[in-house]
Structures are given as C-alpha cells and as structure tokens.
Amino acid sequence: VAFDLHEAMLREHQRQRALVNGQWPLLQGDMRHLPFANAEFDLVTAGWALGHFCGWYGDNWQVEMHHVLTEMRRVVQPGGQVIIMETLSTGSLEPRPPTPELARYYAWLEGDWGFQRRELQTDYQFATPEDAVAHAEFFFGPELAAAIRANGWARLPEWTGFWRWQAPASS
Structure with a gap:
C-alpha cells in the first residue's frame, strides 16, 4: 500500500508503479490518521x-x-x-x-x-x-x-x- 497526503505525489507514484506493472493500492490521506x-x-x-x-x-x-x-x-x-x-x-x-x-x-x-x-x-x-x-x-x-x-x-x-x-x- 502506498499512502500520501498529496494527490500530485500519488499521480507520480501511479506513473512509476505502471513502469514495473505494480498492482499495490494507492491511498490519499494524512499520516497522522492512518486508515x-x-x-x-x-x-x-x-x-x-x-x-x-x-x-x-x-x-x-x-x-x-x-x-x-x-x-x-x-x-x-x-x-x-x-x-x-x-x-x-x-x-x-x-x-x-x-x-x-x-x-x-x-x-x-x-x-x-x-x-x-x-x-x-x-x-x-x-x-x-x-x-x-x-x-x-x-x-x-x-x-x-x-x-x-x-x-x-x-x-x-x-x-x-x-x-x-x-x-x-x-x-
């Protein structure tokens, strides 16, 4: 699971994940309150x-x-x-x-x-x-x-x- 506060960072992570055919979930949120x-x-x-x-x-x-x-x-x-x-x-x-x-x-x-x-x-x-x-x-x-x-x-x-x-x- 990848977790980040910023949508732009998640978009970059999504791009990088695609380069390695990754399938892990990407979630947006605050590290102070992990879901x-x-x-x-x-x-x-x-x-x-x-x-x-x-x-x-x-x-x-x-x-x-x-x-x-x-x-x-x-x-x-x-x-x-x-x-x-x-x-x-x-x-x-x-x-x-x-x-x-x-x-x-x-x-x-x-x-x-x-x-x-x-x-x-x-x-x-x-x-x-x-x-x-x-x-x-x-x-x-x-x-x-x-x-x-x-x-x-x-x-x-x-x-x-x-x-x-x-x-x-x-x-």
Whole structure:
C-alpha cells in the first residue's frame, strides 16, 4: 500500500508503479490518521516525508510528528519494523543533517523514540559535471550547482539516513 497526503505525489507514484506493472493500492490521506487496522503490516516505511513537519509546523512539529509515529507503531505487527528514510546531505563528503531543524528531529527519533540510525551513501552519477549541474540545480539550487562546478563533480555525493524501530514481539 502506498499512502500520501498529496494527490500530485500519488499521480507520480501511479506513473512509476505502471513502469514495473505494480498492482499495490494507492491511498490519499494524512499520516497522522492512518486508515488501517492495528497490527496490519509487518513493515511500515516513510521516505523523505516526516522531515517536512519541521517546516510545516514550526515549534509544534514534535506534537504533530508524535501523532504520525504513534500511528506507524499502531499499524505495525508485533516483531515488525518501522523504517524512516531521510536525507543526510547532498553535496557533502560526510553524512550530516542538512539543517539544524533536521538535526533536532533526527536526535529526537533516536533519543525519545528509540530509533536506530544507519547511513548509506546514495550518490548521483552523471556523465559530466555539466550534466550534474543541469540536473541538480533545479532541485537543489544554485549553491550546490556552484559546488559541483568548483569540485568538477560528475558524481554528486549524497547521504541517506535510515532510522529503524522494531516492535516488541508478542508474548
């Protein structure tokens, strides 16, 4: 099941799903109120989504994200896992949160919610540095484009964080 708040993202998911002849359902809704039964899934994931709460909800992000994490834990089966994927930087040779807000969020996941973090280098490979600039500047902005040019990067460094929480097994 794929679940997203935004219709445009679901349309893109539908397009991507068709490329692999996928058949899974696509549902629109709010992650703070998941329309699923308790313990319905053995794996629940969120990719590059929760970090937006830091900007959307300002000082109230923890309250709103608490609802999401509680819902994710509610719908995962005993012994199942919740995995959250977020950026740990683009254009950096070392993994690190790209903003102070995301640093606080990541520390909160680990300290308050017991998530364990793993880091994976997920670089973008382009034919040339010019190709890298052409593809990356639109999304990441002129500052990163300047770094690509200055470093002559055809391979744009990127890091992704994976935060994992495992539900206790039933007794």
